[in-house]
Amino acid sequence: MLNRMYDWIDERLDITPIWRDIADHEVPEHVNPAHHFSAFVYCFGGLTFFVTVIQILSGMFLTMYYVPDIKNAWESVYYLQNEVAFGQIVRGMHHWGASVVIVMMFLHTLRVFFQGAYKKPRELNWVVGVLIFFVMLALGLTGYLLPWDMKALFATKVTLDIVESLPFIGVPMKTLLAGDPTIVGAQTLTRFFAIHVFFLPAALLALMGVHFVLIRRQGISGPL
Template sequence: MLQKMYDWIDERVDITPLWRDIADHEVPEHVNPAHHFSAFVYCFGGLTFFVTVIQILSGMFLTMYYVPDIENAWRSVYYLQTQVQAGQIVRGMHHWGASVVIVMLFLHTLRVFFQGAYKKPRELNWMVGVLIFFVMLALGLTGYLLPWDNKAYFATVVTLQIAEQVPFIGEMAKTLLNGDPSIVGAQTLARFFAIHVFFLPAALFVLMAVHFIMIRKQGISGPL
């Protein structure tokens, strides 16, 4: 059945050459764990992508129940965890995945740095990877407020105070994030939700596409 569907689509769109170009890619021997134990350090990039996919899918599920206003945000999270089938599991995956993806990305960055994979001709890809790191941190930061509990509220207050201390653009950054300059409230939650769900994922998709395209063209870096 699946083969028939594939053949039907391929006959009209000719996707086989594109698929072969993506999938039929020779992997260097030094990244094969069966031949070199040190090849496991090359897995951190793939693990980061895998956890990112889990974060996207679980986040899409959470948005089906989450209500981004100060009256119902906490209630919607509580309802999701207590009333929705498997809701607590999916939210747990998203919650812990936010930490795991940062750890995997950090380990991947360390591998690239210590093996010198950021050097010519991969300098641009290194800069793109650093931008991805900052986007991931921003996703974790903006998502922290969304449950709208006491811990999230006061953590966001501290975050906004830190943002205000940034030279030259501190006041503008705080206003952009907070909305209402006098209190962390409905505008803050709405802006953090929009940034977390729309702006940062869009930036992440673009950066990851560029990152993968350059990896495809330049190949995987050699061993240390």
């Protein structure tokens, strides 16, 4: 059945050459854990991508129940946590995955740095990777407010105070993020939700696309 579907699609779109170009790609010997134990350090990038996919899928599920306003945000999270089938599991995956993806990305960045994989000709990919790191951090910060509990509220106030302390752009940046520069309220929650669900994921997917294209063109960096 699947072969017939593939043949039907391939006959119309000629996807076989594209698929072979993606799939038939030799993996360097030094990244094969079966031959080199140190090859496990090359898995951090793939693990980061795997956890990112889990974050995206679980986040899509959460948005089906979450209500981004100050009257219903906490109640919607409570309902998801206690009434929706497997809601507690999915929310737990998303909650802990937010920390795991940062750890994996940090380890991946360390591997790239200490092995000198940021040097010529991979300077641009290093810059893209650093931008992805910042986007991930921003996703964690904006998502922290969404449950709308006391811990999230006070943590967001601290974050906005740090933003406000930036020279020149601090005050307008805080106003942009919070809506009202004096309190963390309805506008803040709505803006954080929009940034977390629309703007940052779009930036993340674009940067990851560039990252993967560059990896494919330049290959996986070798050991020192």
